[in-house]
Amino acid sequence: xxxxxxxPQFLSIQEGENLTVYCNSSSVFSSLQWYRQEPGExxxxxxxxxxxxxxxxxxxxxxxxxxxxxxxxxxxxxxxPGDTGLYLCAGVSPGAGNNRKLIWGLGTSLAVNP
Amino acid sequence: xxxxxxxxxxxxxxxxxxxxxxxxPRSGDLSVYWYQQSLDQGLQFLIHYYNGEExxxxxxxxxxxxxxxxxxxxxxxxxxxxxxxSALYFCASSFSRDGYGYTFGSGTRLTVV
Numbered sequence: 001x002x003x004x005x006x007x008p009q010f011l012s013i014q015e016g017e018n019l020t021v022y023c024n025s026s027s028v029f030s031s032l033q034w035y036r037q038e039p040g041e042x043x044x045x046x047x048x049x050x051x052x053x054x055x056x057x058x059x060x061x062x063x064x065x066x067x068x069x070x071x072x073x074x075x076x077x078x079x080x081p082g083d084t085g086l087y088l089c090a091g092v093s094p095g096a097g098n099n100r101k102l103i104w105g106l107g108t109s110l111a112v113n114p
Numbered sequence: 115x116x117x118x119x120x121x122x123x124x125x126x127x128x129x130x131x132x133x134x135x136x137x138x139p140r141s142g143d144l145s146v147y148w149y150q151q152s153l154d155q156g157l158q159f160l161i162h163y164y165n166g167e168e169x170x171x172x173x174x175x176x177x178x179x180x181x182x183x184x185x186x187x188x189x190x191x192x193x194x195x196x197x198x199x200s201a202l203y204f205c206a207s208s209f210s211r212d213g214y215g216y217t218f219g220s221g222t223r224l225t226v227v
Contacts (some may be wrong), residue, residue: 033215042116042218043157055226088157101170106156 003027004091004105012046017076023089024071029103030094032072034063037085037086037107079112086110117141118207118219126225132193135222139186145169146188147216148180151202160227163188193227 007022023032031050035043048058049065049072056063060083062075076083086107093101117140127133139146148160150173159172163182174180177195182188192199202223207215 041220042118042206043216044116044218045215077168102159104157104159 004089004103006087006089006105006108008108009106010109010111012113013057013079015114017111017112018068018071018077019079019110020076021044021087021110022071022073023091023105025091025103026070027091027103028069028094029091030069030100031067031092033090033092033102034072034074035088035090037088038084043086043088076110077107079110081112081114084110116217116219118143118205118217118220120203120205120219122222123220124223124225126227129197129226131193131195131226132191133195133224135190135192135205135224137188137190137205137207137219139188139205141215143184143207143209143217145188145208145210146182147206147208148174148190149187149204149206150220151204151221152200153203157204160190173209177223198224200224 005024013031031048034046035049036046047063049063052067052069054065060077071085086109088107089105091103119138121136144165146163150158160174161180162170166182177193180190202221204218204221206218208216
């Protein structure tokens with residue numbers, strides 16, 4: 001069974017601090033997605049990483065896909081209260097058609113305090 | 115507004131009852147996915163429809179069923195409800211069959227009392 005473990009589960013920091021959250025698995029994924037979910041809303045896709053070692057930046061957010069495509073990290077620089085939310089990673093399993101599955105982590109709940 | 119519309123937003127019902135959740139996908143999207151989200155189990159994939167046909171089943175109970183209509187909207191039917199069915203139910207849509215890059219709706223919060 002493919003699993004995605006996210007750490008830490010909860011994180012509470014002050015505005016302006018930097019942070020990194022992790023998404024780890026023992027399985028290889030063909031790609032990995034990061035979502036942010038705010039209370040009362042559905043997850044919103046932030047980025048998809050596809051190539052091992054790939055780094056993508058979205059303003060103050062930096063996403064990295066591990067070389068072996070088994071893990072990923074999300075680094076936020078100078079966090080702001082608007083970054084508060086649940087960060088979810090989802091890995092796309094290798095395969096084609098119906099064999100391809102999206103495996104979800106449980107998420108990291110981030111609170112950025114003003 | 116993500117473009118994916120889910121109704122109702124909140125639903126409170128008694129054990130043993132049956133409810134229907136509705137989802138209209140984003141314009142042009144052919145795939146609809148249903149998910150259940152609870153605090154302890156995270157997002158659990160239930161079922162996927164593409165252009166009216168069932169494509170994949172996940173952890174969907176036999177008491178639950180879904181369909182996608184010719185106009186591409188989808189309904190999730192939950193019957194013989196139990197307390198443990200209380201959760202957020204999300205619908206997501208995408209253009210492709212393969213599920214890259216979902217767009218989620220705002221969800222339906224179901225409370226079974």
